Amino acid sequence: xxxxxxxxxxxxxRTWRAFLTASRALMDTLDRELQRDAGMPHAYYEILVRLSxxxxxxxxxxxxxxxxxxxxxxxxxxxxxxESAGWIRREDxxxxxxxxxAVLTDDGFAVLAAxxxxxxxxxxHHLFDALSPAQVDQLxxxxxxxxxxxxx
Amino acid sequence: xxxxxxxxxxxxxRTWRAFLTASRALMDTLDRELQRDAGMPHAYYEILVRLSxxxxxxxxxxxxxxxxxxxxxxxxxxxxxxESAGWIRREDxxxxxxxxxAVLTDDGFAVLAAxxxxxxxxxxHHLFDALSPAQVDQLxxxxxxxxxxxxx
DNA sequence: GCGATTTAGTTGAACACTCAACCAGTGCCG
DNA sequence: CGGCACTGGTTGAGTGTTCAACTAAATCGC
Numbered sequence: 001x002x003x004x005x006x007x008x009x010x011x012x013x014r015t016w017r018a019f020l021t022a023s024r025a026l027m028d029t030l031d032r033e034l035q036r037d038a039g040m041p042h043a044y045y046e047i048l049v050r051l052s053x054x055x056x057x058x059x060x061x062x063x064x065x066x067x068x069x070x071x072x073x074x075x076x077x078x079x080x081x082x083e084s085a086g087w088i089r090r091e092d093x094x095x096x097x098x099x100x101x102a103v104l105t106d107d108g109f110a111v112l113a114a115x116x117x118x119x120x121x122x123x124x125h126h127l128f129d130a131l132s133p134a135q136v137d138q139l140x141x142x143x144x145x146x147x148x149x150x151x152x
Numbered sequence: 153x154x155x156x157x158x159x160x161x162x163x164x165x166r167t168w169r170a171f172l173t174a175s176r177a178l179m180d181t182l183d184r185e186l187q188r189d190a191g192m193p194h195a196y197y198e199i200l201v202r203l204s205x206x207x208x209x210x211x212x213x214x215x216x217x218x219x220x221x222x223x224x225x226x227x228x229x230x231x232x233x234x235e236s237a238g239w240i241r242r243e244d245x246x247x248x249x250x251x252x253x254a255v256l257t258d259d260g261f262a263v264l265a266a267x268x269x270x271x272x273x274x275x276x277h278h279l280f281d282a283l284s285p286a287q288v289d290q291l292x293x294x295x296x297x298x299x300x301x302x303x304x
Numbered sequence: 305g306c307g308a309t310t311t312a313g314t315t316g317a318a319c320a321c322t323c324a325a326c327c328a329g330t331g332c333c334g
Numbered sequence: 335c336g337g338c339a340c341t342g343g344t345t346g347a348g349t350g351t352t353c354a355a356c357t358a359a360a361t362c363g364c
Binding site: 006011012016027123142 | 174177198273281283288294297299301
């Protein structure tokens with residue numbers, strides 16, 4: 001209250017709108033490709049990826065939520081769908097009786113293995129192929145700075 | 153088919169994940185703030201902004217869809233909601249009888265004016281305050297390159 | 305130990321987005 | 335002119351996300 005708004009100057013305005021447009025277009029494109037080729041949205045693909053990289057292909061629900069930057073609720077709903085598709089299953093946690101462990105099934109792994117090459121090509125084509133090596137480096141630093149700033 | 157997948161190297165992997173995390177966290181944060189303070193998601197806010205900047209605060213639906221990077225369907229649904237909130241209204245286009253013109257109402261303008269300062273502060277705080285001027289410049293170039301690449 | 309708080313996860317309702325199907329009006333080309 | 339493809343926009347069904355409320359189990363403080 002009472003403090004004047006520090007409006008965006010024209011450069012900032014331009015940067016903000018370009019960033020908005022670019023990140024939305026990129027995500028929409030990858031989402032559509034993944035939906036078309038693998039029958040799942042990008043968020044679900046990421047869940048499978050994280051599980052596939054975990055020891056024994058399994059993770060606590062809360063850990064999985066953190067890794068995918070998802071709310072617990074969202075992950076719960078997503079897990080219900082992935083489970084009914086047969087791509088993951090949920091088991092009780094032996095050490096914490098509140099806990100649930102999401103496990104990637106063989107079917108889930110197969111679906112992921114089939115989808116991954118196309119998706120990686122998409123990321124490469126739509127993102128990395130457009131940028132110089134220096135820009136990729138800049139983007140990494142900027143993104144890591146933002147992550148630290150937003151979560152710190 | 154037959155072409156080996158060019159997997160992401162560790163640097164690219166790291167860049168991609170940081171970008172994903174950062175852009176999702178940023179959007180989620182701004183979305184939540186806007187929902188809390190103005191009772192609308194960021195996508196709807198953007199629609200009102202674009203209308204407020206247009207001559208006579210009005211735009212053809214298709215033009216508005218292009219400006220906001222939205223599908224026509226999405227915009228139609230959004231417009232229905234914004235109209236029932238009384239923030240926009242739709243009029244017939246005099247020169248093309250298929251067309252509809254979205255017009256920002258006074259109520260819509262007032263809601264936007266009330267929401268804007270807080271939102272701008274959010275963008276500044278969560279994005280620009282975290283980056284050096286050089287990084288802002290880099291982000292602008294990268295984003296503009298991506299937009300050109302994705303839409304060209 | 306035992307009540308109060310916190311953490312893990314799920315649920316249902318309300319809302320938003322996608323996709324495909326659709327109507328209506330425009331414009332092109334014979 | 336008359337047919338045909340294209341454009342502008344809407345609709346409904348299906349799917350995903352959010353928010354708040356809720357259960358159950360662990361943990362903290364005394």
